[in-house]
Amino acid sequence: MAFCQSGPAMGYSIFSLIRHALTGNRHWTPVWRDPEPKEFYDTIMVGRGGHGLSTAYYLAKEHGVTDVAVVEKGYLGSGNVGRNTTIIRSNYLLPHNTHFYEKSLQLWEGLEQDINYNAMVSQRGVLNLYHSDSQRDAYARRGNAMRLAGADSELLDREQVRAMVPGLDMENGRFPIRGGLLQRRGGNVRHDAVAWGYARAADRRGVDMLQNTEVIGIRVEGGRVKGVETTRGFIGANRVGLAAAGNSSRVAAMAGLRLPIETHVLQAFVSEAVKPLVHQVVTYGAGHFYISQSDKGGLVFGGDLDGYSSYAQRGNLPLVEDVMESAVQLFPQVSRLRYLRQWGGVMDMSMDGSPIIDRTPIEGLFLNCGWCYGGFKATPASGWCFAHTIATGTAHALNAGFRLDRFATGAVLSEAGHGAQPNKH
Amino acid sequence: MRIDCPHCGERGSAEFSYLGAADPKRPAANASAEAWHDYVYLRENPAGPLRELWQHVHGCRQWLVVTRDTRNHLVLGVEVCRGRAV
Numbered sequence: 001m002a003f004c005q006s007g008p009a010m011g012y013s014i015f016s017l018i019r020h021a022l023t024g025n026r027h028w029t030p031v032w033r034d035p036e037p038k039e040f041y042d043t044i045m046v047g048r049g050g051h052g053l054s055t056a057y058y059l060a061k062e063h064g065v066t067d068v069a070v071v072e073k074g075y076l077g078s079g080n081v082g083r084n085t086t087i088i089r090s091n092y093l094l095p096h097n098t099h100f101y102e103k104s105l106q107l108w109e110g111l112e113q114d115i116n117y118n119a120m121v122s123q124r125g126v127l128n129l130y131h132s133d134s135q136r137d138a139y140a141r142r143g144n145a146m147r148l149a150g151a152d153s154e155l156l157d158r159e160q161v162r163a164m165v166p167g168l169d170m171e172n173g174r175f176p177i178r179g180g181l182l183q184r185r186g187g188n189v190r191h192d193a194v195a196w197g198y199a200r201a202a203d204r205r206g207v208d209m210l211q212n213t214e215v216i217g218i219r220v221e222g223g224r225v226k227g228v229e230t231t232r233g234f235i236g237a238n239r240v241g242l243a244a245a246g247n248s249s250r251v252a253a254m255a256g257l258r259l260p261i262e263t264h265v266l267q268a269f270v271s272e273a274v275k276p277l278v279h280q281v282v283t284y285g286a287g288h289f290y291i292s293q294s295d296k297g298g299l300v301f302g303g304d305l306d307g308y309s310s311y312a313q314r315g316n317l318p319l320v321e322d323v324m325e326s327a328v329q330l331f332p333q334v335s336r337l338r339y340l341r342q343w344g345g346v347m348d349m350s351m352d353g354s355p356i357i358d359r360t361p362i363e364g365l366f367l368n369c370g371w372c373y374g375g376f377k378a379t380p381a382s383g384w385c386f387a388h389t390i391a392t393g394t395a396h397a398l399n400a401g402f403r404l405d406r407f408a409t410g411a412v413l414s415e416a417g418h419g420a421q422p423n424k425h
Numbered sequence: 426m427r428i429d430c431p432h433c434g435e436r437g438s439a440e441f442s443y444l445g446a447a448d449p450k451r452p453a454a455n456a457s458a459e460a461w462h463d464y465v466y467l468r469e470n471p472a473g474p475l476r477e478l479w480q481h482v483h484g485c486r487q488w489l490v491v492t493r494d495t496r497n498h499l500v501l502g503v504e505v506c507r508g509r510a511v
């Protein structure tokens with residue numbers, strides 16, 4: 001074996017790291033190919049975010065479907081997979097959601113071995129604070145629902161929270177902290193590494209990654225999908241899977257479909273680096289706010305949607321103010337920090353706050369969307385279930401509730417119970 | 426983002442609350458389940474100009490139809506919402 005080669009054919013290991021360190025890291029080679037589009041693929045995935053990539057990977061790995069292209073209008077990680085705040089958890093209430101997200105958490109736990117890539121899966125715990133008796137009761141119920149679905153949860157009292165997160169302002173005059181619901185197996189994962197890791201793993205199984213290739217049309221003949229028109233020409237396919245996140249409505253409209261989706265902007269923030277302050281992911285129960293700390297020391301935090309339809313990938317100042325106020329309510333000491341960066345991503349907000357992984361009325365055309373602001377944690381299970389649905393033509397039990405027609409049949413899955421008002425989920 | 430209220434003048438968006446697309450028309454009470462499904466759940470969700478309902482809650486409390494470009498948040502027009510149930 002050549003001393004310095006570590007191309008796509010080789011796995012990563014401590015030995016390859018040492019070898020490359022000793023040769024000044026000058027000999028790393030690209031980890032995936034940049035192929036020309038073929039005229040025809042068995043299956044085309046539209047959108048190379050986390051979900052398009054994981055679907056391609058599990059199509060190849062679980063179902064032996066390797067004649068696959070993943071078509072992306074931008075570069076790898078240009079969408080929400082590279083813009084989120086990296087939180088993973090399975091602390092849902094409704095059975096369809098708890099089982100699905102618990103499957104996802106289990107896939108995260110084995111992901112790095114599976115794809116031979118360090119995705120920095122860090123199960124540092126997700127702590128949802130409660131501030132009143134009724135909120136404690138609601139969290140106790142949620143925690144019980146989680147345990148019934150096989151997930152872990154612990155209800156902490158005020159002293160346990162104080163000991164676990166010493167930086168919190170427990171005695172906040174308006175919203176004193178009474179305790180929290182903790183999921184120890186939740187945490188963070190390095191989002192870019194998830195995109196890179198799945199891309200490399202899918203490429204090694206023969207999947208073609210086509211970047212800078214925008215889908216501008218979907219060809220349908222006699223109720224059956226025939227392929228996609230792209231900025232690099234027509235590419236034929238037996239099956240097409242849509243995983244375009246915030247752009248789902250636009251892509252689906254190319255096939256004549258109208259979706260129960262509104263696109264909204266969500267912002268996130270990173271502060272200057274400080275010494276360790278928060279070791280978990282902490283969410284505020286009296287405002288829409290959550291925070292964690294990156295390995296570099298920056299505080300990573302975010303809050304609510306801006307609240308109006310947007311494809312702009314940037315938000316406005318009222319929300320910035322709201323998020324900063326919440327930060328200072330929970331951790332008064334951060335009032336003296338500067339924030340370094342801020343950005344926005346466009347979210348595919350479904351009408352009930354839950355996702356869609358399903359077939360469509362068009363034969364061979366499949367749909368994956370409606371991830372709202374929580375689709376990063378879903379990346380492994382979404383791909384796993386979508387691959388199953390595409391390969392077998394039927395939903396797996398885990399995504400059987402995520403049907404497109406549930407709005408017509410009345411079987412909606414609303415965790416928050418706000419009705420068809422996406423900016424309220 | 427600022428919205429030019431016909432009654433109060435140009436105000437910051439934080440004074441307003443958002444309902445969503447203005448064009449879906451409420452069907453008759455006895456319309457088909459399909460028509461109601463379309464109205465309640467399906468959206469055009471365009472990337473570009475969108476007519477939408479905003480209420481000036483911290484001002485005159487009027488409902489407004491705001492035409493706004495969803496790609497860059499430019500407000501293209503504002504009218505008072507008349508003659509319809511919101």
Ligand SMILES: Cc1cc2nc3c(=O)[nH]c(=O)nc-3n(C[C@H](O)[C@H](O)[C@H](O)COP(=O)(O)OP(=O)(O)OC[C@H]3O[C@@H](n4cnc5c(N)ncnc54)[C@H](O)[C@@H]3O)c2cc1C
Nearest residue numbers: 047049050051073079080081084085087215345375376377
């Ligand atoms: C600020 C922010 C914070 C978030 N925090 C969290 C969090 O902490 N935890 C969590 O679970 N989730 C979080 N999310 C949500 C999560 O990021 C998304 O739900 C998830 O990434 C969406 O799936 P994806 O990765 O496949 O999307 P994307 O990465 O957006 O992939 C979709 C891809 O489709 C491509 N595309 C669109 N149209 C076309 C076309 N016509 N032709 C070709 N390609 C096209 C896009 O370019 C894009 O790359 C957050 C999102 C944001 C914006």
Ligand SMILES: [Zn+2]
Nearest residue numbers: 430433484485
């Ligand atoms: Zn007014």
